[in-house]
Amino acid sequence: MKTVxxxxxxxxxxASSAAMPAIAGSEDxxxxxxxxxASIGVNRPGAAYxxxxxxxxxxxxxxxxxxxxxxxxxxxxxxxNAEGVSSMAPAGEIExxxxxxxxxxxxxxxxxxxxxQRPMAEGESFSLTLDFSDGGEIxxxxxxxxxxxxxxxx
Amino acid sequence: MTRRTxxxxxxxxxxxxxxTLVVGWWRVDGPGAPEKTELRPVALFxxxxxxxxxxxxxxxxxxxxxxxxxVFFGFTYCPDVCPTTLSDISGWLDDLxxxxxxxxxxxxxxxxxxxxxxxxxxxxxxFHPSIRGWTGPEEEIARxxxxxxxxxxxxxxxxxxxxxxxxxxxxxxxxxxxFTTMIDYHEPKEFAVPKIQRALNEETEGAT
Numbered sequence: 001m002k003t004v005x006x007x008x009x010x011x012x013x014x015a016s017s018a019a020m021p022a023i024a025g026s027e028d029x030x031x032x033x034x035x036x037x038a039s040i041g042v043n044r045p046g047a048a049y050x051x052x053x054x055x056x057x058x059x060x061x062x063x064x065x066x067x068x069x070x071x072x073x074x075x076x077x078x079x080x081n082a083e084g085v086s087s088m089a090p091a092g093e094i095e096x097x098x099x100x101x102x103x104x105x106x107x108x109x110x111x112x113x114x115x116x117q118r119p120m121a122e123g124e125s126f127s128l129t130l131d132f133s134d135g136g137e138i139x140x141x142x143x144x145x146x147x148x149x150x151x152x153x154x
Numbered sequence: 155m156t157r158r159t160x161x162x163x164x165x166x167x168x169x170x171x172x173x174t175l176v177v178g179w180w181r182v183d184g185p186g187a188p189e190k191t192e193l194r195p196v197a198l199f200x201x202x203x204x205x206x207x208x209x210x211x212x213x214x215x216x217x218x219x220x221x222x223x224x225v226f227f228g229f230t231y232c233p234d235v236c237p238t239t240l241s242d243i244s245g246w247l248d249d250l251x252x253x254x255x256x257x258x259x260x261x262x263x264x265x266x267x268x269x270x271x272x273x274x275x276x277x278x279x280x281f282h283p284s285i286r287g288w289t290g291p292e293e294e295i296a297r298x299x300x301x302x303x304x305x306x307x308x309x310x311x312x313x314x315x316x317x318x319x320x321x322x323x324x325x326x327x328x329x330x331x332x333f334t335t336m337i338d339y340h341e342p343k344e345f346a347v348p349k350i351q352r353a354l355n356e357e358t359e360g361a362t
Contacts, residue, residue, distance in 0.1 A: 040277065080339045080340075086339055087319035106340070107238055110234050148241045
């Protein structure tokens with residue numbers, strides 16, 4: 001019986017690796033609760049949020065973002081200092097430890113969508129590709145919620 | 155080296171040290187010292203500035219006296235902090251319902267170059283109907299920020315654009331215009347709502 005299970009697992013693993021040609025590492029990444037706010041026109045930068053979980057046993061590094069929605073998508077970090085002044089800066093590469101998740105959420109990390117190519121309309125969605133240091137990539141479909149949305153549920 | 159040149163070097167050296175000391179004193183304790191930063195906003199009736207609301211009405215600190223007030227600084231090109239805070243404020247106002255009716259809720263831009271009256275009108279329209287957007291000439295924004303002890307700074311970004319760093323706290327005043335307290339950025343609702351109630355209740359105390 002054990003052998004059958006192992007055999008089945010091997011077959012499944014083979015099937016999944018054939019379907020997704022990512023190298024070990026980024027294939028263990030699961031993206032959950034992605035959402036973005038609608039934009040007013042295209043002049044203002046947009047923001048998208050999500051949780052990126054590493055279910056594998058090796059650290060994985062997120063190196064960049066790609067989307068046809070924005071010419072300059074980048075992960076930014078908002079921070080607020082002791083005097084209550086908040087600022088925003090590119091976050092650089094983000095390492096996700098095995099078993100850990102990195103949250104892109106309001107007031108912290110966010111996918112900053114600069115140079116929008118079209119307005120982000122509420123009710124629509126767009127695809128965002130996450131690039132990882134092992135050469136793997138994950139495409140996420142991000143639903144666009146209202147401007148006043150506070151989380152993935154609106 | 156002759157004795158005269160040696161003296162010249164010594165004199166130059168002493169003069170340089172003396173100059174450094176004077177400059178140091180000037181910048182740290184003397185008239186050139188940076189003003190001590192005071193973090194509490196002054197009372198609304200002590201502020202002076204003239205701005206326009208998003209409907210083009212002329213407004214100033216005196217517009218806010220008579221009802222409790224909530225003020226937040228930001229800009230509409232802000233992708234993360236400002237929509238989050240305005241949504242938070244909208245949520246608090248929904249929670250308070252009738253209790254917060256008549257409260258002044260004002261969003262003052264720190265980016266008047268891009269945030270025209272029309273831009274403010276469009277932006278605030280997406281949030282709670284009580285929220286008013288105020289903008290105006292840069293020097294008037296600066297005077298307003300000074301009264302609230304709010305800070306802001308223009309920061310260039312890649313590609314020739316710019317963003318603004320700014321104070322993200324929400325300031326609360328009672329109906330008479332006295333500062334009561336502030337809500338920090340992203341402070342949980344359980345703390346924020348009672349703080350607003352405090353500003354609202356001071357009105358009742360004043361009325362009785």
